[in-house]
Amino acid sequence: MRVIESLLIDGQWSAGGHERQADVFNPATGELIARLGLASSADLDRALAAAQRGFQAWRKVSAYERSKVLRRAADLVRERSDEIAALITLEQGKPLAEAKMEAFGAGDHIDWYAEEGRRAYGRVIPPRARGVRQVVLREPIGPVAAFSPWNFPVSQLVRKIAGALAAGCSIIAKGPEESPSSCIELCRAFQDAGVPPGVLNLVFGVPAEVSDYLIRSEVIRKVSFTGSVPVGRALGALAGRYLKRCTLELGGHAPFIVCDDVDVEAVAALGAGLKFRNGGQICASPTRFYVQDAVHDQFVAAFCRAGAGLKMGDGQDPSSQLGPLANPRRVAAIQEYVDDALAVGAQLALGGQRGEGEGFFYPATVLTGVPENARVMSEEPFGPIASIVRFSTLEEVIDKANSLPFGLAAFAFTRSIQRATLLADELESGMVSINHFGLAAPETPFGGVKDSGYGSEGGSEGLDAYFTTKFVSQVG
Ligand code: NAD
Secondary structure: OOEEOOEEEOOEEEOOOOOOEEEEEEOOOOEEEEEEEOOOHHHHHHHHHHHHHHHHHHOOOOHHHHHHHHHHHHHHHHHOHHHHHHHHHHHHOOOHHHHHHHHHHHHHHHHHHHHHHOOOOOEEOOOOOOOEEEEEEEEEOOOEEEEOOOOOOOHHHHHHHHHHHHHOOOEEEEOOOOOOHHHHHHHHHHHHOOOOOOOEEEEOOOHHHHHHHHHHOOOOOEEEEEOOHHHHHHHHHHHHHOOOEEEEEOOOOEEEEEOOOOOHHHHHHHHHHHHHHHHHOOOOOEEEEEEEHHHHHHHHHHHHHHHHOOOEOOOOOOOOOEOOOOOHHHHHHHHHHHHHHHHOOOEEEEOOOOOOOOOOOOOOEEEEOOOOOOHHHOOOOOOOEEEEEEEOOHHHHHHHHOOOOOOOEEEEEOOOHHHHHHHHHHOOOOEEEEOOOOOOOOOOOEOOOHHHEEOOEOHHHHHHOOEEEEEEEEEO
8 A cells, every 4th residue: 555755844855754644535536546644743853843944044045045945946836736626525535626616725725925025014113202113023032833634625724824924924834634745746836946945844643732732842833723622622621731822723514694685596506506515514514594585585595506516426527516425424413414404304305315325425415404403413424415504684694694603604685785884894704705705815814703713814913823922112
């Protein structure tokens, strides 16, 4: 069985000590396709020492030179995007067209940080006395420990790497063990573009062991994690104990509010497209569809038509629109959510039963009349289930939308400017997208409130997270 050379430490690739390995599967067939070398604590020590040296060198490189290296990396990622996309699909399952968007789009994220890093201005504060200069400098925070998940192996990781490197930080990234190869190729592009040894290090391992080891280390000054709320809470607590700055991008349970004044067919088609993208395994995926009484039935019918029309199959087949889920845990979890919702009184309008055969497939599923005590209404489903519920007044739906501890993304559709403004103001959410899907561009902040996270990735906020502030007061 092929062992993937998975660790990049101090500019050298290796498969680790071969003491421990993880299995990598093709989710479309369930077949074991490779083994992944996992980092030992000795590997992590080497990565920490390399990141420390890398930081001391990289912070002295001018923002202008760093930007040139990052732009080269962006070009290489775009040139190699077909190969990177094929690896995303092979190990994570999403349809090839979605994987291509993810791989090609990574270049955009790198370009954005390359540009923004050159504009990391400080400021000058007028002094109280003549002859005093007061300057605020932004300095790179130091070596970063970053943890990225399997659902977007490239686009989750690239924001952390590009943000850290643009600011002048070094980074040790732990990629997702279930879909490692596209992360490896992403890091290879940075390396080939001229990122010096030790500045970018990539490891895979037993997640809890690696995060515990790195966050406790004196070398690490900043932690960035994308994943579930419980893990984020644990890593945030550890980072707090060691006073490490922290960015957490966690789960969501996005409301999708449809008012009775919209083009129902168009909104239902858009909603189904968003819902079933990447099999619903997206933190900003719409999960609770609240539809106003007068258009509820028409919306359900149009939404089910769109869901039923999706061709489910191996993501490597260009005609597939709904790939397998990333792992068997998701298939089991989705079946449990469906069974539980039906047991408490929901109706099944589409799907709801995993098929026979190989691979981790689950069909597009629509539940209607879902009671609030169904688990799927309060736990993040992270799969291809849409729960559709009626509402009458805007006040009622705002209360429902805000009733969960999550607050990542929210979507609302209306032709009324008053309603749109009220929803934008009242929804407790880090991101609100009205009358379209307008999230996740490199130049816009991406992050949640409440349990959905802490801080933002993307936008100038994303770069800010890698700087500290130094105030210099000088006479003469
Ligand atoms: P999980 O909670 O075990 O893992 C989520 C991610 O965190 C994985 O990438 C995992 O490798 C990593 N992880 C787990 N424990 C860790 C630790 N102690 N230190 C560092 N990293 C750690 O669950 P799972 O079954 O892999 O995924 C299911 C849930 O995770 C979903 O329901 C969803 O809520 C969440 N998730 C969210 C995102 C996101 O984009 N915010 C991405 C993937 C998964």
